[in-house]
Amino acid sequence: MSWTRKILRVNLSDGSCTSEPLNMEWANQYLGQRGLASKYLTEEVDPACDALGAENKMIMATGPLTGTMASTGGRYSVICKSPLTGAIACSNSGGFFGAELKFAGWDMIIFEGQSAKPVYLYIQNDKAELRSAEHLWGKSAWETDDIVRQTHQDPQLRIACIGRTAEHGCLYSAIMNDKHRAAGRSGVGTVMASKNLKAVAVRGTGGIGNVHDSKAFMAATNDGKAVLAENAVTGQGLPAFGTQVLMNVINGVGGLPARNMRDVGFEGAENISAEAMAEPRKSDGKANLTTNGACFSCTIACGRISTVNPEHFSVKDKPQYQGNSGGLEYEAAWALGADTGVDDLDALTYINFLCNEDGMDPITYGCTVAAAMEMFEDGVITTEHTGGIELRFGNAEAFVAITEQFVTGEGFAADLGLGSKRLCEKYGRPELSMTVKGQEFPAYDPRGIQGIGLAYATSNRGACHLRGYTIASEVLGIPVKTEMNDTDGKAELVKAFQDATALVDSAGLCVFTTFAWGMDNIAPQIDAACEGDWSVENCLETGERIWNMERLFNEAAGFTADDDTLPKRLLKEIIKSGPTEGQVNRLGEMLPQYYEARGWTADGKIPQETRQRLSL
Amino acid sequence: MQKSLHIDPGKCTGCLQCEMACSYEHTGTFNPSRSFIKVFTFHHEGRFAPYTCTQCDEAWCVRACPVDAISIDAATGAKVVSDDKCVGCKVCTIACPFGTINYSQSTGKVVKCDLCGGDPQCAAACPTDAITYIDADWTGYDRMLASASKSLPSAEVTA
Incomplete structure (x- = not known):
């Protein structure tokens, strides 16, 4: 069981x-x-x-x-x-x-x-x-x-x-x-x-001794581990470089947003990449990255264990921040770094430590600071609001200072704690909040990569890469390569990723396994562990049921199809340069196809027959 | 040939697969609290260290036991606790300088690594070869090789 x-x-x-x-x-x-x-x-x-x-x-x-x-x-x-x-x-x-x-x-x-x-x-x-x-x-x-x-x-x-x-x-x-x-x-x-x-x-000292079919379970999990070990992403890329392996890759294909998504492509990407984390420092000969670390039971071990340069201004007189702790992962490195225009690896590692120490989402925090920076540059927010801090794009000292205030609740903290949607509304610039359903974007620009835009717009928890990571297909070619700028077939791709992810999240597994595992690797492990029918088909249907149930919760909370959208900047403002120059996200082409693929009505409602099919 | 567990902490990621494999082999449950191998995390230093019995030739635990409950497995050299004989007096836990033999409240006996009868499951489960089961005479080989390679004039060594 x-x-x-x-x-x-x-x-x-x-x-x-x-x-x-x-x-x-x-x-x-x-x-x-x-x-x-x-x-x-x-x-x-x-x-x-x-x-x-x-x-x-x-x-x-x-x-x-x-x-x-x-x-x-x-x-x-x-x-x-x-x-x-x-x-x-x-x-x-x-x-x-x-x-x-x-x-x-x-x-x-x-x-x-x-x-x-x-x-x-x-x-x-x-x-x-x-x-x-x-x-x-x-x-x-x-x-x-x-x-x-x-x-x-x-x-x-x-x-x-x-x-x-x-x-x-x-x-x-x-x-x-x-x-x-x-x-x-x-x-x-x-x-x-x-x-x-x-x-x-x-x-807990009781352990788990009630696996349904333990012999089949050990066989299925051993098969699964072998697949992870042999796969280039889960066996080599993630352990060595972590999710940060993506920084230069995404920047290279024209998918890395910068400065509150005003730009695409970040000139400082290399300085905050996995490669930079592995580079020995001149001062003490040590690299930012000490080693990789695993979560419980994980044979991938993508976690970063890092230090800040003890000579860096952010930690110089603070020995408690000179040891090892959880280092930069890709989404945090992007939101705290590229999105604020800051390419100081040590400053970002320190700010990431503070995010961990006082518990704030580094994606939303970084993006909210980025929105505040854009308003500062536009003169809407001034040093009077920030207590004298020059909150400009790329200013690492200002970012460190405002973060140290933020964790103690001082200064501009109350405003930044609102998140970018409420912050931008408060200062009269709602169009500068890069959010869906009030939640900030992760590190992939949907103008350059079409499917991820649809995944963001339809995500049940607001903008999120972990609800349907189509980057795997659109950039990395997993399980099959789809063209970044195509909209054809993206509705079905997004649905498939969303449903599979819902099932993986419900099993107790990590979604990173899906760089190597298909449902045919996952279902046998669940089926051996649990009573009942956990065939590939039933697993996928369960994922779809979960997705629809979440949607129904949101519908009852007051969300409609109007909320399945992206900020105007991503739909109207073309990318100014680089490999994806001239592009915007073409959500309007994909959304009707997505509703149809889901068996929803043209206005995004879940009709009775779809509810019945999924036993909802 | 006698083999022994060889632990290379530098390769450990702290995933605890070894602890689960050990508890599954000995108790039929996934239960790190009943594993005979323990992974320690040194957070500030960014290091992990798996640790278990090294099977001393002249074992303090064997000598200390007043009821001869700890015997030597002739095939593997492992010091093995007999549950039938152990009275749970814990004298061996005091004698062991490494802390790798411990009392178990759930059984009323002491527990320690028995090398799984010659097929240690911790080593089988380790995804990074931080724990291996190798010729007991050559546990220092990798370190010696690494050290030797540094003494060469050229850095391009592939051995």
Whole structure:
């Protein structure tokens, strides 16, 4: 079975922690993690509710393969209504927390209500209790991790917590686990803060011993690991260079946006690339990159473990930032770097450390700073707003200074914490927010690459690369190459990626496996681990069911086809130079085809027959 | 030929596949808390280190055991705990200078690496060859080779 078949329900209003059986009928329809927790959210929460009110719930959910030897089987997701977008949020994280939750005997934790005072949840196998966190409030996520670990004198404790930005009301705060892994996007940490919940600390010693067919499971997972090891991307590229392998590649094909997406192509890309991270520094002979690190059970190990040059202005008198920690991944390097025009690798690594230490999504943070920079250059935001900081594109010192203020909630922090949509509206320049459904773009320009534009526009959590990573096909040729500037066939491509990803996220696996794995590698692992029919066909249908369910949540929250769009800049302002010169995104050609491929109406509604087909 | 586990921390990524393989082999569960091999993460230093029993020839644990519960596997050289004999007194855990024999609350016995009868599953599961099972006389070979290559006048060494 591989589900523990147990849910921990924590009512923060009355302080109770209760165990209840997992709804196995839903598990058979929605598998786990993203899909199953979204089903619970849909059934228990009014989509129109205030995301930061007591009626919103926050679910930490594992998948059936979380905590097993399946490669990358260590993931968990946080599901709730997002305060940034108002849409359904599902933020996925690696590290070791998810597996530990499973070893303690829980498939998921449902947090409901709001605590009157700060608390943290302490779980030791089947025992769970809320404890006072008044001494933790005001502490960073790193400090919180250290203090809770000391309190319980347990070096094996796994901790997920929020930093100070969530306490200050930043709308895109993350939940950090294992210090530098994040359920990063859509403000799930802000929801956690709204419940006065500072941390979840878990220790599980029960393990997982109920895999449905363990012999078949070991065979299927060993086959899967061999495929990952032999694949050039998952076996060589990602371990050696991490996701940062993309920086020069995407820049080279004319797909790297820069300076709040005003430009495409960044002249400083090489300075902040994987290659630059591996280059020994002149000062101490060490490279930015120390080594690669893995999340639980992962045989790819794409994670970056990095240091900042101790001589760099950002950390010179700060020994606590001179050691190793989670380094730059591609999306963060782009948002903090190319999108702000900053090509100072050490400054970006330091800012990324601060994002981890105090829990903010580096994509949304970088893009929001980028929007503020464009308004500063246009004279809409001035040094009076920023407290004297010259917030211009490319100014690394200014970016470091404003980030140090941001994490403590000082200065311009309250405005930057709004995210770019609300910030640009506040200053009268709404067209400068590079968002879909209120969430900022990741690192691929949809003018140069058509399909990813459609994926952004239709993503259920707002602009996101992890809801349908068509870059694999359009740039890297995985599983087959499609032309970047073609719109033909992109509707079907986007649908296929979206559905498959929903299933992978619901299994407890990492989507990076899909650089090498097809559903014919994934389904046998799920099928061996779980009871029921988990054939390739059923897995794909489950993914499609999950996608449609999320869409229905958003529809009830007030979203319509009008929200399936891109900012005007990406639809109207042509790329000025480079390999993709002259292009815009042709969303209008793709969107009707996408609705048709999905079996939706011309205005993006899900008709009865499609709901019936998917048992919704 | 006697073989021994060879651990190269520089290759370890901290994925814990070895811990799961060990617990699966010995308990039938995926359960790092019951693994006989342990991966340590040194966050500040950016390093990982798998650690387990090195199977001492003159083993402190064997000498300390008052009931002769720890015997030597003739085929592998592993020091193996007999659950039938072990009384859970923990004297061996005090004697071992490396901390690699430990008491288990769930069984009331001490537990340690037994080399899986000659097919150590940690080594089989390790995706980066940070843990290998090799000729016991040559555990220093790779390091010697790397060191020797540095002493050559030319850097272009492919051996």
